[in-house]
Amino acid sequence: MKKTILNTLFFLAIISVVTSCKKDKDDPENPPPTGNEQEIITTLKLIFKDSANLADVRSATFRDPDGDGGLGPNIFDTIKLDANKTWLTEIVLLNETVNPVDSISNEVLEEANDHLFCYTATVNIVEIVVTDKDGNSLPIGIQSKWTTKAVGQGTVQAVLKHQPGTKNGQCNIGETDIDVTFQMQVQ
Amino acid sequence: MLILLAVNTLSIMLVNAIANAQSKVPPCSHTLSGYVTDEHDGMPLEYAAVYIVELKIGGVSDSSGFYKVNGLCSGTYTVRVTHIGCDTVYEKLTLTQSMISNFQTEHHVEELERITISASRLNDETTTPRKQVAAYRLNETKGEVFAATLRSVTGINMLTTGATISKPVLHGMHSNRLLIINNGVRQEGQQWGTEHAPEIDAMNVGNLQVIKGASSVQYGPDAMAGVIIAGAPAMADSAGVSANVLLSGWSNGRGMASAVNLKGKLGKRFPLAWQVNGTLKKTGDMHTPHYNLKNSSTQEVNFSYALAYRMRKISTEVYYSQFNTKLGILSASHIGNVTDLLQAFNSDTPQVTGDFSYDIGKPFQDVQHELFKTKTYILTGTASKLELQYARQYNKRAEYDKHGSKTNDDLPEMQLEITTHSADMIWHHNRFSEISGMVGVSGFLQSNTIEGRLIIPNYKTTNAGVFIIEKWKHNNWLAEVGARYDFRKISIYKYDYVSAGNYVLTTPEHTFNNTSINAGLSYSDQKGWSFNLACGMAWRPPSVNELYSYGLHHGAAAIEKGDSQLQAETTYNISPELRYQNAIIELELNPYMHYITDYVYRQPESKPVITIQGAFPSFQYKQADALLYGSDLTCKLTPAFSTQLVYTASLVRAQNLESNTWIINTPSDRHALELRQNLKDGKRSKSAYVAVTVSHTNKQWRVSANEDFTPPPPSYALVELVASTTLLYKQQSVTVVTGINNLTNNSYRDYMDRFRYYANAPGRNIYIRLIFNFL
Numbered sequence: 001m002k003k004t005i006l007n008t009l010f011f012l013a014i015i016s017v018v019t020s021c022k023k024d025k026d027d028p029e030n031p032p033p034t035g036n037e038q039e040i041i042t043t044l045k046l047i048f049k050d051s052a053n054l055a056d057v058r059s060a061t062f063r064d065p066d067g068d069g070g071l072g073p074n075i076f077d078t079i080k081l082d083a084n085k086t087w088l089t090e091i092v093l094l095n096e097t098v099n100p101v102d103s104i105s106n107e108v109l110e111e112a113n114d115h116l117f118c119y120t121a122t123v124n125i126v127e128i129v130v131t132d133k134d135g136n137s138l139p140i141g142i143q144s145k146w147t148t149k150a151v152g153q154g155t156v157q158a159v160l161k162h163q164p165g166t167k168n169g170q171c172n173i174g175e176t177d178i179d180v181t182f183q184m185q186v187q
Numbered sequence: 188m189l190i191l192l193a194v195n196t197l198s199i200m201l202v203n204a205i206a207n208a209q210s211k212v213p214p215c216s217h218t219l220s221g222y223v224t225d226e227h228d229g230m231p232l233e234y235a236a237v238y239i240v241e242l243k244i245g246g247v248s249d250s251s252g253f254y255k256v257n258g259l260c261s262g263t264y265t266v267r268v269t270h271i272g273c274d275t276v277y278e279k280l281t282l283t284q285s286m287i288s289n290f291q292t293e294h295h296v297e298e299l300e301r302i303t304i305s306a307s308r309l310n311d312e313t314t315t316p317r318k319q320v321a322a323y324r325l326n327e328t329k330g331e332v333f334a335a336t337l338r339s340v341t342g343i344n345m346l347t348t349g350a351t352i353s354k355p356v357l358h359g360m361h362s363n364r365l366l367i368i369n370n371g372v373r374q375e376g377q378q379w380g381t382e383h384a385p386e387i388d389a390m391n392v393g394n395l396q397v398i399k400g401a402s403s404v405q406y407g408p409d410a411m412a413g414v415i416i417a418g419a420p421a422m423a424d425s426a427g428v429s430a431n432v433l434l435s436g437w438s439n440g441r442g443m444a445s446a447v448n449l450k451g452k453l454g455k456r457f458p459l460a461w462q463v464n465g466t467l468k469k470t471g472d473m474h475t476p477h478y479n480l481k482n483s484s485t486q487e488v489n490f491s492y493a494l495a496y497r498m499r500k501i502s503t504e505v506y507y508s509q510f511n512t513k514l515g516i517l518s519a520s521h522i523g524n525v526t527d528l529l530q531a532f533n534s535d536t537p538q539v540t541g542d543f544s545y546d547i548g549k550p551f552q553d554v555q556h557e558l559f560k561t562k563t564y565i566l567t568g569t570a571s572k573l574e575l576q577y578a579r580q581y582n583k584r585a586e587y588d589k590h591g592s593k594t595n596d597d598l599p600e601m602q603l604e605i606t607t608h609s610a611d612m613i614w615h616h617n618r619f620s621e622i623s624g625m626v627g628v629s630g631f632l633q634s635n636t637i638e639g640r641l642i643i644p645n646y647k648t649t650n651a652g653v654f655i656i657e658k659w660k661h662n663n664w665l666a667e668v669g670a671r672y673d674f675r676k677i678s679i680y681k682y683d684y685v686s687a688g689n690y691v692l693t694t695p696e697h698t699f700n701n702t703s704i705n706a707g708l709s710y711s712d713q714k715g716w717s718f719n720l721a722c723g724m725a726w727r728p729p730s731v732n733e734l735y736s737y738g739l740h741h742g743a744a745a746i747e748k749g750d751s752q753l754q755a756e757t758t759y760n761i762s763p764e765l766r767y768q769n770a771i772i773e774l775e776l777n778p779y780m781h782y783i784t785d786y787v788y789r790q791p792e793s794k795p796v797i798t799i800q801g802a803f804p805s806f807q808y809k810q811a812d813a814l815l816y817g818s819d820l821t822c823k824l825t826p827a828f829s830t831q832l833v834y835t836a837s838l839v840r841a842q843n844l845e846s847n848t849w850i851i852n853t854p855s856d857r858h859a860l861e862l863r864q865n866l867k868d869g870k871r872s873k874s875a876y877v878a879v880t881v882s883h884t885n886k887q888w889r890v891s892a893n894e895d896f897t898p899p900p901p902s903y904a905l906v907e908l909v910a911s912t913t914l915l916y917k918q919q920s921v922t923v924v925t926g927i928n929n930l931t932n933n934s935y936r937d938y939m940d941r942f943r944y945y946a947n948a949p950g951r952n953i954y955i956r957l958i959f960n961f962l
Contacts, residue, residue, distance in 0.1 A: 026604055026636035026638070026645075027636070028634045028635060028636050028645035028646060028647055028680055029645070029647075029680050029694075030680070031636070031637070031644065031645040031680050031681060031682060031692075032638065032682075041799050042799070043799075044799060062799060064797075064798060064799055065684075065686070066684040067738070068738055068739040068746070068796075068798040068799070068800065068803075071684065072796065072797055073797055073798075073799075076797075099689075162523070166539075172530070173538060175521060175522060175523045175527065175589060176522070176523025176524045176526065176527050176800055176801065177523055177800065178799050178800060179523070179524050179526065179799075179800050179801030180799060180801070
C-alpha cells in the first residue's frame with residue numbers, strides 16, 4: 001500500500017516536472033524589429049479634390065514614422081486650399097513602420113460600425129460635412145466635403161473615435177485612436 | 188477631525204490604563220506567548236503543545252507557530268514543550284509579568300531529543316524590525332489578493348490599479364524597491380510595472396513576514412525598502428494525513444474561492460513528507476455604491492506540491508507551484524489620449540458601467556507564474572549545515588487592449604516572457620560559543636522577451652553575489668553585522684529606427700557592482716523594554732524600463748522615456764525600534780529614514796509629445812538624491828483580559844532633495860483604531876472574537892505641481908467588522924470568519940489607486956470564510 005502511494009507520488013512529481021514546466025521558446029537575442037504590433041498608425045493623409053475640377057488634387061500629411069514616442073513627426077503639413085470652393089476629401093491612414101507600407105484605412109472601413117471621424121474647424125474658414133455612411137446609416141468620416149470660405153487662417157482637428165457597440169453619431173464617446181490638429185490656410 | 192477624536196480618546200485611555208496598571212495589577216492576568224519554530228530553517232511548527240505542569244493548562248501553536256497561555260499568576264512554573272516525534276522537555280520559568288518565550292527545535296533525526304529553549308523577548312534573533320502576520324489575520328483575508336494579506340502590518344500600503352490589481356508598498360517604496368521572497372526564492376516577474384501585481388497564490392500562504400529596513404543582505408540587491416517573505420504552509424512532521432479546506436464567498440463581485448491543502452508523512456522507515464495544494468477563485472464585476480465597475484472580474488487557478496525527505500545527515504525538498512490568473516481591467520480606464528482622460532475625470536460616473544457579469548472582456552491581463560525549487564541541507568558537523576538551492580521561474584504576462592487586433596483577436600497586444608534560473612549555496616554555523624552566522628554565494632540568470640507593443644527591449648541579466656552575516660548574542664544583547672557584494676550584467680537587444688521600415692539591431696551592455704552592508708544592535712530586558720537599532724546600506728541597479736522604455740504608456744496616458752546613462756541608486760538607512768510591553772500596554776514605535784543617492788524617478792517634461800493620437804505629457808527618467816522618512820506606531824491596550832484596543836499609525840514623507848519637491852505616489856497618513864473583544868473558549872468552540880476597525884486615510888496634500896493630471900482625492904474613513912470562531916468536533920475543527928468591509932458603503936477614491944481618475948473604489952462587501960481542518 002505504502003509503496004503504491006510512494007510510487008504514485010514520485011510518478012506525479014516526475015510527470016508534473018516534465019509536463020508542466022513551460023518552455024520559453026523566445027530568444028531574447030533576436031527581437032522582432034517593430035514589435036509586430038498590429039495597430040500602429042504612423043501617417044494620416046488628407047487628399048482634396050476640387051469638385052469643379054477633379055484634376056486639381058491637393059494633400060496634407062501628418063507622418064510620425066517610428067510611431068508614438070521616440071522621434072516626433074517628420075512631416076506635419078499645413079492644409080492649403082483655395083477660397084470659396086467645395087473640396088471632395090478623403091482620409092488615407094498608413095502604417096509606415098513596415099515594409100511594404102500597410103494601409104489602415106481599409107481596416108477602419110471594415111469596422112465602419114465602430115468608427116467615427118469627427119472634424120472641428122475654425123468656423124469662418126471652412127465648413128466640413130461627412131458624406132459616407134456605415135451599415136447603420138451613421139456617418140463614418142473617411143469621406144467628407146469641405147466648403148472653404150473667404151481667405152483666412154485657422155485650424156482643423158481630425159479625430160478618429162473607436163466606439164464598439166456604442167456608436168451613435170456623436171463624438172464625445174469612445175476611445176481616441178487619432179487626434180491631429182492641422183494648421184489651415186485658405187488662400 | 189476623526190483622527191483627533193481617536194487620538195484624544197486613545198490618550199485618555201492610555202493615561203487611565205497606566206494609572207490602573209500601577210494601582211491594581213490584576214494578580215493572575217499574565218500571559219506566556221511566543222513562537223515555536225524549526226531551528227533548521229526558521230519555519231513555524233504547528234501543533235506544538237506548551238503546557239504548564241503546575242496549573243494543568245497550556246496552549247497549542249497555530250500555523251504560524253504562535254502559542255499563547257493566558258491567565259497566569261506570578262510564580263515559577265515548569266513548562267513542558269512537546270512536539271510530535273520529539274521527546275518531552277521540561278523547562279523552569281519565573282514569571283513576574285507577561286512574557287514572550289520562543290522555542291526552537293531542531294528537526295533532524297539524530298537531534299530529535301534536543302530542544303533548545305531560548306527565553307528571548309525578541310521575535311526570533313534579529314536586529315531588524317520583522318513582523319509576522321498572525322494566523323487569524325491570514326484567515327481574515329483568505330480569498331483576497333496577495334497584497335491585501337499584508338494589510339495588518341503597520342507601514343504597508345497598497346498601490347492598486349482599479350479593483351483587481353494590487354501591489355504592496357512598504358515605507359513609500361514598491362515594485363523594484365521591495366523584494367518578495369516566495370518559498371525561499373526571489374520572486375522574478377515583471378515587477379517593475381506598477382500595474383503588475385505579485386504572482387503569488389494568497390490562499391496558499393501559511394507563513395508571512397515583513398522585514399522592514401534595507402539591511403537584509405541575505406536576499407541580494409533591490410531590497411531598498413525591505414523584504415516580504417511568503418511561504419507555503421509547513422510540511423507535516425508526523426505520520427498520517429491531514430487536510431485543510433477553505434471555502435470563501437463575498438458579496439461585492441459575487442466572488443467565491445476554494446482551496447484544498449492535503450498533507451501527510453509516510454512512516455518512520457521512509458520519512459517522506461508531502462503536500463498538495465489547489466485553489467480556485469472567481470469573482471464578477473465589483474460595484475461602487477452607485478454603479479458597477481464594468482469588467483472588474485477576475486479568475487485564478489493555482490496548484491502546488493511539495494515533497495520533503497529527511498535523513499540523518501541530509502534532508503531535501505522539492506517544491507513546484509503554478510499560478511494562473513486572468514484579470515479584467517475596468518473598461519472605462521482604457522483611453523486614447525489626454526482629452527479622453529480629462530473627460531473621464533470630469534464625469535462622476537464612468538462612461539462604461541453596465542450590468543453585473545462574470546465575463547472578462549477586453550482589456551484584460553493573462554498572467555502565469557511557475558516556480559520549481561529544490562533545496563538540500565547537509566549537516567557538516569554538530570552545529571553547522573550547508574544549504575543548497577536551485578530554482579527556476581517562468582513568468583508569462585499577456586496584456587490585451589480594449590481596441591484589439593482586427594486580424595487575430597486571440598493575440599495579445601503585448602506579451603512578456605521571463606525565465607529565471609537561480610542558485611544559492613549557504614553555510615550556516617550555529618553558535619560557536621555566542622556567535623552564529625552564515626556565509627553564502629548566490630546567482631541568477633534571466634532572459635526576458637517582449638512581443639507586440641514594445642515598452643521595453645529584450646534583455647538578459649546575470650547576477651552573482653557573495654555574503655556573510657554574523658550574530659553575537661550575550662545576555663540581553665544581540666549584535667549583528669552583514670555584508671554582501673553583487674555583480675550584475677544586463678545585455679539589451681533592441682532595434683533602433685533608421686528610416687521608415689528600416690531598423691538596425693543594437694546590443695548595449697550595462698554592468699553594475701556594489702556592496703551592501705548592515706549592522707544592528709538589540710537589547711531586551713526583563714521589565715518589558717526592548718530596543719533595536721538597524722543601520723544599512725543597500726543598492727539597486729536601474730531596471731530595464733528605467734533605462735530603455737520609450738513610448739506611450741496606455742492607461743497612464745503618458746510617454747515615458749528611459750535614460751540608458753542611469754546609475755545604480757544607493758540607500759543609507761537607519762531604523763530604530765522601541766518596544767514596551769506589560770500586562771496592559773504594548774507599545775511599538777518604529778521610525779525610519781532612507782537617504783537615497785541617485786534615486787530614479789520620472790520627471791515631467793515641459794513640452795508635450797505630439798503623436799497621431801494627440802499631445803501627450805512626457806516623462807523622463809532621471810536621478811536625484813532623495814530622502815524618505817516616517818514612522819510606524821502600534822499601541823495595544825488590554826484594559827481587561829478579553830478586550831483589546833489597537834491603534835496604528837503609519838506616516839511617510841518622500842522628498843526629492845534636488846528639486847525640493849514631494850515624490851509622487853507616496854502614501855498619505857493613515858491611522859486605524861481597532862476594538863477587539865475576545866470571547867471565552869467554550870466546550871465546543873475556541874479563539875472566538877469580534878472586532879471593529881475604523882481606519883482613516885488622509886488626503887495627500889504633499890504633491891508637486893505639473894506631475895499629475897488631477898488633484899489628489901479627499902480624505903476618507905472606512906469601518907470594518909469581523910467576527911470569528913473555531914468550532915471543535917472531536918479531532919476536527921472549522922474556523923468561521925465573517926465580516927463586512929466598507930460597512931457604511933462609503934464612496935471614495937484613494938490616492939494610491941491608479942484608476943482614481945476613472946472611478947470610485949468598491950463599496951460595501953460582506954464575506955464569509957470557512958476553514959475546515961481534518962486531522
